[in-house]
Amino acid sequence: MVENNSPAGFLNIPAPQYTDIKKEISNLKKERNAIILAHYYQTGEIQDIADFVGDSLALAQWAAKTTAEVIVLCGVHFMGETAKILCPEKRVFVPDLNAGCSLADSCPADEFEKFIKTHPDRTVISYVNTTAAVKALTDVVVTSTNARQIVESFPLETPIIFGPDKNLGNYINSITGRNMLLWNGACHVHEQFSLEKIIELKKVHPGALLLAHPECKSVILKLADHIGSTASLLKFATHSDNNEFIVATESGILHEMQKKNPGKIFIPAPPNDSTCACNECNFMRLNTIEKLYNCLKYEMPEIFVDEEVRKKAVKPIEKMLEISAKLKL
Ligand code: 13P
Ligand code: SF4
Numbered sequence: 001m002v003e004n005n006s007p008a009g010f011l012n013i014p015a016p017q018y019t020d021i022k023k024e025i026s027n028l029k030k031e032r033n034a035i036i037l038a039h040y041y042q043t044g045e046i047q048d049i050a051d052f053v054g055d056s057l058a059l060a061q062w063a064a065k066t067t068a069e070v071i072v073l074c075g076v077h078f079m080g081e082t083a084k085i086l087c088p089e090k091r092v093f094v095p096d097l098n099a100g101c102s103l104a105d106s107c108p109a110d111e112f113e114k115f116i117k118t119h120p121d122r123t124v125i126s127y128v129n130t131t132a133a134v135k136a137l138t139d140v141v142v143t144s145t146n147a148r149q150i151v152e153s154f155p156l157e158t159p160i161i162f163g164p165d166k167n168l169g170n171y172i173n174s175i176t177g178r179n180m181l182l183w184n185g186a187c188h189v190h191e192q193f194s195l196e197k198i199i200e201l202k203k204v205h206p207g208a209l210l211l212a213h214p215e216c217k218s219v220i221l222k223l224a225d226h227i228g229s230t231a232s233l234l235k236f237a238t239h240s241d242n243n244e245f246i247v248a249t250e251s252g253i254l255h256e257m258q259k260k261n262p263g264k265i266f267i268p269a270p271p272n273d274s275t276c277a278c279n280e281c282n283f284m285r286l287n288t289i290e291k292l293y294n295c296l297k298y299e300m301p302e303i304f305v306d307e308e309v310r311k312k313a314v315k316p317i318e319k320m321l322e323i324s325a326k327l328k329l
Helices: 021-032 044-049 056-065 077-086 109-118 147-152 166-176 195-204 218-223 230-239 253-260 289-298 307-326
Strands: 034-039 052-054 070-074 091-093 123-127 140-142 160-163 209-212 244-248 265-268
Touching: 021 034, 021 044, 021 289, 034 044, 034 056, 044 253, 044 289, 052 056, 056 070, 056 077, 056 307, 070 077, 070 289, 077 091, 077 307, 109 160, 123 147, 140 147, 140 307, 147 166, 147 307, 160 166, 166 218, 195 218, 195 244, 209 218, 209 230, 230 253, 244 253, 253 265
Parallel strands: 034 052, 034 070, 070 091, 123 140, 123 160, 209 244, 244 265
Antiparallel strands: none
């Protein structure tokens, strides 16, 4: 639901010339008592100006604990929505409301509800990359950081529906020995990495380790040396003695990888179509530093969540945060 927002979904106003936009953002942040949270897939410029950069779980954890009155979530819509669901009393902004997610779009709430009804008595576990309406139909939310542990917190024989990412679901089934019923959704960025091109790249860089996000197809995951969330891939690369890595996830993560490991080499995994920058998430990249400035300056576009939906959606998110806190994730 969009209220009092720019019809375009972002403010198409050029940033004032001759101003230090980074300094302005920092001043506006103080004026508004705001915090800027950014996902690893944002541009380097946005990551560098943010108060905190993290994966989906960390962004939700930060939103839940901040004392700031305003949260600017530099990420995609579901990330802003999750922050708003957790903090209804705060104002939450996303620099461009058009920043959607193909995975969340692959699971419309009305169709997911029908699916759940055809398989009653199943526990419903949903990936955080979903709309508030899908979360409202869910028993517990997971992210790529805690999906395995949360699934394993249920007895082995528990019948489970897992949605919407079939690749993550298949991966969790394979490592936990479960047979969760999967929704047939996927992310258009992670689905397009080319196995053949990665194998070719490995021939040229025989020492390189392959790091892959679990949203990738199983053929890519089978070849990976480490599989995990964006935060986990970053941690692995930082602690590894290895010097070269091929990275099969959105290429924005390379900014922080390179920053933390200036001596190491990070190669973005190639997409099937070599004529496009398909390993960049077009939704994530809609946010720009100018839109971030405008959003703090004019306090829009803002995230709103219907209160009835919010009350239902907050329960499975809080459950996820409770389990994650117990497991120190
Ligand atoms: P992470 O939670 O691992 O950062 O993943 C978010 C995402 O959208 C992956 O495409
Ligand atoms: Fe969604 Fe894929 Fe973009 Fe992640 S990379 S935000 S899953 S579209």
